[in-house]
Amino acid sequence: MTFPPTVLCRTFSFVFHQTSTIELLQLQNHSYIKRKESEMSTIPNFKLNTGAEIPAIGFGTWRSTEQEAYNAVIAALKAGYKHIDTAAVYGNEEIVGKAIRDSGISRNELFITTKLWSTDHQRAEQALRESLKKLGVEYVDLYLMHWPVTMNGDGNDALFPTREDGSRDLIDPSKWSYLDTYLSMEKLLETKLTKAIGISNFSLDKVQVILDKANVVPAALQIELHPFLPQQELVDFCQSKGILVEAYSPLGSAGAPLLQTAQLQEIAAKYNTTPAAICISWSVWRKVVPLPKSVTPERIAANLKIVELSDEDGKAISNLHKSLGIKRFVSPEWGIKIFD
Numbered sequence: 202m203t204f205p206p207t208v209l210c211r212t213f214s215f216v217f218h219q220t221s222t223i224e225l226l227q228l229q230n231h232s233y234i235k236r237k238e239s240e241m242s243t244i245p246n247f248k249l250n251t252g253a254e255i256p257a258i259g260f261g262t263w264r265s266t267e268q269e270a271y272n273a274v275i276a277a278l279k280a281g282y283k284h285i286d287t288a289a290v291y292g293n294e295e296i297v298g299k300a301i302r303d304s305g306i307s308r309n310e311l312f313i314t315t316k317l318w319s320t321d322h323q324r325a326e327q328a329l330r331e332s333l334k335k336l337g338v339e340y341v342d343l344y345l346m347h348w349p350v351t352m353n354g355d356g357n358d359a360l361f362p363t364r365e366d367g368s369r370d371l372i373d374p375s376k377w378s379y380l381d382t383y384l385s386m387e388k389l390l391e392t393k394l395t396k397a398i399g400i401s402n403f404s405l406d407k408v409q410v411i412l413d414k415a416n417v418v419p420a421a422l423q424i425e426l427h428p429f430l431p432q433q434e435l436v437d438f439c440q441s442k443g444i445l446v447e448a449y450s451p452l453g454s455a456g457a458p459l460l461q462t463a464q465l466q467e468i469a470a471k472y473n474t475t476p477a478a479i480c481i482s483w484s485v486w487r488k489v490v491p492l493p494k495s496v497t498p499e500r501i502a503a504n505l506k507i508v509e510l511s512d513e514d515g516k517a518i519s520n521l522h523k524s525l526g527i528k529r530f531v532s533p534e535w536g537i538k539i540f541d
């Protein structure tokens with residue numbers, strides 16, 4: 202396999218990966234398939250504050266069953282994704298790792314993110330080592346604190362412990378807070394088990410606490426972001442501090458409800474593309490990394506075919522929520538306030 206040369210993209214002024222004409226993918230059964238250039242898309246790169254490059258579109262893997270996740274990751278790598286987003290709590294690190302290995306693509310050509318689950322906040326290194334073992338890799342490129350909430354790691358359930366009254370078994374923040382978790386994640390950088398650390402589901406106030414009290418500026422913040430939840434103030438704030446922002450649920454999560462929006466359909470028609478590609482292009486237009494998930498090979502490939510939005514259309518999409526309303530699709534019951 203040849204390594205892709207990088208060329209500077211004129212319009213976005215970030216780096217494009219140029220894929221070779223034909224690449225070979227080694228599959229599970231050790232047979233090889235040919236991958237034609239016409240089947241793959243080029244994905245621009247952004248830069249993290251560590252100096253590392255991150256592909257501007259990542260592939261989401263939440264809520265995929267084991268077999269779905271395997272086939273989806275194989276399809277994604279074949280289509281040209283180089284950036285995979287998973288998490289310990291998704292329960293698919295093992296199968297995602299297997300798909301990555303079976304793809305035959307070199308580890309150093311890929312950007313892999315996984316996340317520290319809330320019951321593991323007080324044992325971050327152990328949790329990261331377990332994730333690496335499941336993924337079958339020596340390091341991840343980005344390790345995120347999944348939620349700014351610490352749950353009892355010795356409770357009645359490994360992932361979602363509850364108290365006798367049925368409420369979430371949370372650790373009192375005066376005893377252990379998300380800041381303590383972040384400070385313990387900073388030490389992971391010395392182990393080289395992760396190249397960068399970051400946070401997820403943090404509000405602006407909480408990002409500010411990290412910036413005030415921690416030693417390492419987070420490389421990334423992963424939050425729910427789409428035209429119905431643009432969170433412009435938080436995005437601007439992070440970008441001004443050198444924190445790369447990632448958009449989860451860029452299509453509105455399960456069932457992609459955003460794609461029924463007439464205004465997005467109109468803009469898609471204008472660019473001769475799909476509303477999904479418009480949502481994904483809008484993220485990249487605002488220098489945010491979208492993480493679209495799909496288990497459908499045609500959609501997986503189509504979601505990479507981003508278009509260059511005009512500033513006028515980008516701003517129109519950013520303003521859609523003013524007439525259509527704000528919508529948040531991912532809001533687990535933690536029993537405490539997470540979002541502003």
Ligand SMILES: NC(=O)c1ccc[n+]([C@@H]2O[C@H](COP(=O)([O-])OP(=O)(O)OC[C@H]3O[C@@H](n4cnc5c(N)ncnc54)[C@H](OP(=O)(O)O)[C@@H]3O)[C@@H](O)[C@H]2O)c1
Binds near residue numbers: 424457492
């Ligand atoms: N940090 C966090 O707390 C957090 C929270 C949520 C998500 N995430 C990450 O972000 C990723 C994406 O978010 P998400 O999974 O919530 O939702 P999403 O990517 O916004 O949407 C996924 C849904 O869109 C459908 N879809 C995808 N492409 C489509 C297309 N071109 N046309 C029509 N439908 C399409 C998928 O269907 P099919 O699969 O059936 O094709 C699936 O139902 C996750 O997988 C995960 O990696 C992180």
